[in-house]
Amino acid sequence: MNVPLTTLTLTIATPSEVVVDTLAIRSLRAEDESGAFGIRVGHADMVTLLSASVVRWTTPDGNERFCAVDGGVLIVSNGTTVSLACREAEPGDSLAGLEAQVHRARANRLDAIRRARVEQTRIHAQAVRQMLRYLSPEKTRGEFE
Structure with missing residues (x-):
């Protein structure tokens, strides 16, 4: 006798x-x-x-869980398996808490991007100074040292 399945299996993955x-x-x-x-x-x-949105699910004991995703691919297979692949995902137990987590994660990401741009500009300026030093005539090389 086949017993009907009562639950799905969920997997959410990012590249990392x-x-x-x-x-x-x-x-x-x-x-x-x-x-x-x-x-x-x-x-x-x-x-x-998927669009950038909040995915929500209900556990077998009736609790709701949430995960903010930036879009992604959702696959349902065999009527029992749900797989979601996305670039970024932020899980949470409540919508209010999830909103705060998403804001913090976004602020951290923007700060990391800003730091990377500052470092890139610093390295670029250093490379330009080095090229100028090597390309300038001998008599003006002392100005860049």
Whole structure:
């Protein structure tokens, strides 16, 4: 006798980490270009491109969990497995807490980009000074040292 499956398996991965690893869930709600949609056990196989949004799911014990994603690819296979691959994902237990986490992560990312640009400009200026030193006539080389 076949016992009907009551849970899905969810995996969310980014290039640098597996954020959610084969978690049992009852249902999932996500959003693509056509709008929001839900997935339950037995859902037809599908592949869709997600919009930047919050994916939410319900665990077997009835708790809701959330994950902010910057878009990505969602795959449903065999009516029981949901896989999501995206560049960035920020999981959370509540929407309010998730919003704060996303703001912090975005601020950290922007700060890292700013620091990288400053370092790139510094290295570029150093390279230009070095080239000028080597390309200038002998009598003016002392000005750059």
